[in-house]
Amino acid sequence: MSDRVQGQVEEPVTVRVRRLPAGADLPLPSRASAGASGFDLRACVTAPMVLEAGARALVPTGLAVAIPPGYEAQIRPRSGLALSSGVTLLNAPGTIDADYRGEVGVIVVNHGTAPVTISRGDRIAQMVIHRLPPVEL
Numbered sequence: 001m002s003d004r005v006q007g008q009v010e011e012p013v014t015v016r017v018r019r020l021p022a023g024a025d026l027p028l029p030s031r032a033s034a035g036a037s038g039f040d041l042r043a044c045v046t047a048p049m050v051l052e053a054g055a056r057a058l059v060p061t062g063l064a065v066a067i068p069p070g071y072e073a074q075i076r077p078r079s080g081l082a083l084s085s086g087v088t089l090l091n092a093p094g095t096i097d098a099d100y101r102g103e104v105g106v107i108v109v110n111h112g113t114a115p116v117t118i119s120r121g122d123r124i125a126q127m128v129i130h131r132l133p134p135v136e137l
Helices: 079-085
Strands: 003-005 008-010 016-019 039-042 049-051 056-066 071-076 087-089 094-096 103-110 116-118 123-131
Touching: 039 056, 049 056, 056 123, 079 087, 094 103, 103 123
Parallel strands: none
Antiparallel strands: 003 008, 016 056, 039 123, 049 116, 056 103, 071 094, 071 123, 087 103
């Protein structure tokens, strides 16, 4: 499906996604609805992770992505998770550069007042793909 941008038809960009062995059973990132901007990322933890109030942790996703040159991926909080439990991302938005090929990890922080348990497959963040303009400094 193509989008109109300033009167031009833009071809969709392809982002290669690779499931790492630890995440082989988890679904690929997907949009929760047709109008959603972000692709949900899921926790690839081997056991439930308890995030105490005020604590932060790196949550693996079990995925590696190949962002094409001229693009970036932004990792953003999920508003429902932030509202319900106070869990958000510490470095929001996190950036995945076009030349990074390692596992995508999500730095979460619990700003709530109670511990939060993150289980395997929980939706913990969303990934939004953006085109970068050519810039010279």
